[in-house]
Amino acid sequence: MALFGLTTLSSWKHSVLLALLSLLILHKAALPALAQYGEDDDYPAFDEDDYDDEADDAEDDKDVIILTEDNFATVIEKAPFVLVEFYAPWCGHCKQLAPEYAQAATEIKEYDETIVIAKLDATVHGEVAQQFDVEGYPTLKWFKNGEVSEYDGGRTAADIVAWVKRKTGPASRLVEFVADLEKYTKDEEVVVLAYLSGLEGAEFDAYMAVAGDNADVVFVHTVTAEVAAVHALKVSSAIMLKEFDGGNVPLEGALEEEAFGAFVGKNKLPLVIPFNEKNADRIFGSGIASQVLLFYSGDDAEEVLSTARAVAPQFTGECIFVSVDTDTEEVQSVLEYFGVEAGKVEPVQLMGFVVKDEEGIKYEYTDEYTVEAVVAYTKKLVAGELTPYFKSEDIPEKNDGPVLTVVGKTFDAVVNDATKDVMLEIYAPWCGHCKQLAPIYKKLGKRFKDVESVVIAQMDGTANEHPSLTTVVEGFPTVLFYPAQHKEDGPLKVEGERTLKELAKFIKENADIPYEIPSKKKETKDEL
Known part of the structure; x- marks a missing residue:
């Protein structure tokens, strides 16, 4: 394991x-x-x-x-x-x-x-x-x-x-008296009230199924006309009670499971929802795969959010617009993941994000920040017409150490070079096991430094990405080996003991190009 x-x-x-x-x-x-x-x-x-x-x-x-x-x-x-x-x-x-x-x-x-x-x-x-x-x-x-x-x-x-x-409790509470309606809904951000024809049958089952699937929303139901009259509900109808984005929204159409579920999912989130710990589960539990993230400094909030609010209503139920204030501490891991630098968003940096097959795919935005441009971009995002974005650090100016530094921009040139057998360690700066491996890996680089056909390389997996690594890297550190003449087959995973001896042995057994490690020169007294 x-x-x-x-x-x-x-x-x-x-x-x-x-x-x-x-x-x-x-x-x-x-x-x-x-x-x-x-x-x-x-x-x-x-x-x-x-x-x-x-x-x-x-x-x-x-x-x-x-x-x-x-x-x-x-x-x-x-x-x-x-x-x-x-x-x-x-x-x-x-x-x-x-x-x-x-x-x-x-x-x-x-x-x-x-x-x-x-x-x-x-x-x-x-x-x-x-x-x-x-x-x-x-x-x-x-x-x-x-x-x-x-x-x-x-x-x-x-x-x-x-x-x-x-x-563990009921997905929805039965409200029999008007006074109870206020008690059950007071201080709640989003509440769904349904006026049902009865407490059993297909309609009731459909309603309860949707309520059970939306744990972030308070559901209450009634079969009492006096309670329903508070919000002018007719039998077999519902209303979402909320204070944001124009207030309450009535259900249009029949109270059937598919349509009712879509109604709840479409309206329960604000048009532009702030990223914070409380909202994270609401965003990713919404069932809406596409998101547009707006990274901004708090000082530019009004300018950024006004444009987003003009765009978001056109994509209700298709795309969530998430505002990320880069001045707050709790967003730092998000900034790192998207490669956004706090203090360098002027006034906004926009990124698209789609969850597909349990993987997150990022999409860069390079146009001016206008309503028209963001609308056009979001249409392409939802339709799956954009090219994925993979982040990369800048190419290092100096890169002549025993372990070669690889970044996203140089991955293909270094790792997929058909004239080199390449061992690549993908690490995270904060990873303890990576730090444990560091001196061993550096010694490995020194051992192969004078072998022309072998490259010992490393890449910061938190700051650099490559499409070929999406399903390959499952943890840090991950050590991969790319035989020179079999790049198209993908890398071999280096598993087992990560000692200098075992890593060198792995290279010897799997390298496509024969090599000899030059013998060490003994230092003479004159060299000391």
């Missing part, structure tokens, strides 16, 4: 793709570096802020059930509802989640003692984690009567509690 030999890319992507993708995109798990490296090592020095050996404070998680390989099956079998966090003790995001998760466990226990909030150390009980396809930390899974599904809620105590209540 690759999970414990590298920092998984999916864990990094999760913070981006749920927080703006998700693939991401993806949580950046800061693994402990096993060594410190100096300026001569060509890797960023380990920052102790990236990893804390001990949690700052021991969290009171008395209401969180500790799972192991021995009791996991029993707990899942006996409890009707179980939320499980798969974590690693060294994971920074797990530590951030810990107090929120503990608080949520206490609140949920007070709400309903039959609901279990639990956690399992995946580094100790790896077989259980592997059984449930855990690829990054923290990963939360929801078990209902033993059946597993993904947790797609937020990461605050309030978010967790609200999500669990929605999953």
Whole structure:
């Protein structure tokens, strides 16, 4: 299982793709570096802020059930509802989640003692984690009567509690009195009220199915004319109650599952939704695959958002417009993923983004920021007529070290050179395992420096991309080998021990071009 030999890319992507993708995109798990490296090592020095050996404070998680390989099956079998966090003790995001998760466990226990909030150390009980396809930390899974599904809620105590209540309680509340309508809808951002013909039958089932699929919206229903009259509803109709984008929206047409579901999905989000932790799950849980991201500085908000609001209504239900204030701390992982530099958006940098087959595809925008230009761009984005964008650092001015630096712009010229056998390490600056490998990999570069047919190279996988790597790189570090005469077959994955001896042996066994490593010259006294 690759999970414990590298920092998984999916864990990094999760913070981006749920927080703006998700693939991401993806949580950046800061693994402990096993060594410190100096300026001569060509890797960023380990920052102790990236990893804390001990949690700052021991969290009171008395209401969180500790799972192991021995009791996991029993707990899942006996409890009707179980939320499980798969974590690693060294994971920074797990530590951030810990107090929120503990608080949520206490609140949920007070709400309903039959609901279990639990956690399992995946580094100790790896077989259980592997059984449930855990690829990054923290990963939360929801078990209902033993059946597993993904947790797609937020990461605050309030978010967790609200999500669990929605999953365990009724998807929609029955409102029998006018006074209850205000009680159930007060302070809620989005509420759907339906006036049903009865509490059973096809209409009721269709309504409840849609309510169950939209955990981020409050649903209430009534069969009482007095309640329905508050919003002038007729039987078998519904209305979405909201204060943004012009206010309430009535359902047009019949209350059937497909049409009603489309109505909710189309109208529950603001035309332009700010990116933040609260909204991330709403964006990526909307079912709308296309997004236009507007990166701007807070000082330019009005200019940027007014144009976006003029465009967005034309694409309701087809594309989500997401505003990203680059001055806020919580968007830094998103900026990194899209290659946007804070302070260099004047007044806006626009990027298109489409989630397809669980992968995020980026699309660059290069036109002037006008209503007409953004409309034309978004039409092409939704229609799938744009060319994907892959980010790249600038080509380095100096690149003569033992390990050659590859960037997105030089990938084909270096890696796909048919006259070279190429070993490529794809790393992340914050990855502890990458830093552990760094001195070994540098020695490997020195060993092959005078071998003309072999290239030892590395690429920062967080700052550079290439279309051929989309499904190949699953974690950091990933080491690939490209035989000179078989580039079209794709790379070989270098697995096993990452020692100098084993890496050199792998090259020897898989290189297409025969070579000899020049013997080392012994230093004479005169050379000393």
